[in-house]
Amino acid sequence: MKSIQKPIVIVGAGFAGMTVALNLKNLNPSLPIVVVDSASNFIFKPLMYEVLSKEISIWEATPKFANIFSDAGITFLKNCLTKISFKDNILEFSDELKLSYQYLVICTGSIPNSFLIKGVGENCYFFNDLNDLNKLKSVLKKSQKTSYHKKLFIVGGGPSGIELACKIKDIFKDQFEINVIEKSNEILNRNKIFNREQAERALEKRKINVLLNSTVKEVSESKISISSEGGITSLDKDIVIWNAGVTANLSYLETDEIKRKYGRILVNKNLQIENQNNCFAIGDISIIEGMEDLPLTAQVAMQEGKHLAKNLELLFQEKDPLPFEFQDNGEMISLGIGEASIAAIGITLSGKLAFEARRLIYASKLPDINESLKSASSWIFQKKSIFKKFLKKNNFN
Missing domain, CATH: 3.50.50.60 (FAD/NAD(P)-binding domain)
Structure with missing residues (x-):
């Protein structure tokens, strides 16, 4: 087992960053993990449409990072990355903070193009x-x-x-x-x-x-x-x-610092950045060599995050990382108030039932912060446990 003198730093706490952080901590609770994001709240973007229509409350789709990560034993810093020194393994932030890392995961997401x-x-x-x-x-x-x-x-x-x-x-x-x-x-x-x-x-x-x-x-x-x-x-x-459309949020990188493709960081199938064996890029900012057609979706980001957590644990055990393989579990789309459409593995569903199923499927994907919301009586969280068996059975993981 490799010794960890410096933390594993994850910059960006969207679907990709959130998933890799929580899964890695679950695999190896003793690891020092630091997550940095410029925002205070996680944004569950697929549910923003229901926030707009007031079908759900804003707090249901925007839990606080501090609650999520403190409950998991992960250090969270609100800060904005301005520069990466790959040679020295140092990150620089907008308030002049400098942070050393042993392994780096960058997943700063996308911005409108x-x-x-x-x-x-x-x-x-x-x-x-x-x-x-x-x-x-x-x-x-x-x-x-x-x-x-x-x-x-x-x-x-x-x-x-x-x-x-x-x-x-x-x-x-x-x-x-x-x-x-x-x-x-x-x-x-x-x-x-x-x-x-x-x-x-x-x-x-x-x-x-x-x-x-x-x-x-x-x-x-x-x-x-x-x-x-x-x-x-x-x-x-x-x-x-x-x-x-969107473009990768990479304002902190020098133009020719690392290899890019279509404006995104090019990574190998192990999700590693070329010539940077201790650095990884996942989510909307990355593109996997040979898998350029993968969509920029939460499903892809979460699968990459889960896979990278396993790969990092393999590296700590001095084992070879494994190539990422995407599993298409289907897609869901909201089509107005109380209606939706789902096309998943062997399942097609539309209308009101699809809308309820969509909400509950997304509820199962929300960070598990029920402890911090004990005083709330949210329908979406109350139903969460009921559908866990349904989700496993229909392979929505």
């Missing part, structure tokens, strides 16, 4: 974190007090764009004329066929317009310019929500 399109940063709303959620709720509520049929555009016909479109329509009814802009020839073009079909029906039922084969050229204070087969059209707009 504007693709350098003029006006996106200044004139669009986003849906990536708590700050974005609060800004969007505020502008939607404010718009509700004015005239009807305000023109709302959602850029991106992936899961986030479709879930937002359906939720907003159900919340505000005819307050907004909702338009989804998608650059390809179909929505959810990388998702399961069943979910895509259910989403198309949900959009049609709600009379949400879908503009396919269309890209945004510019967003001004009052207009959105869209390019399609018919040329460039400038349309009046009131609100634009940008969900067109």
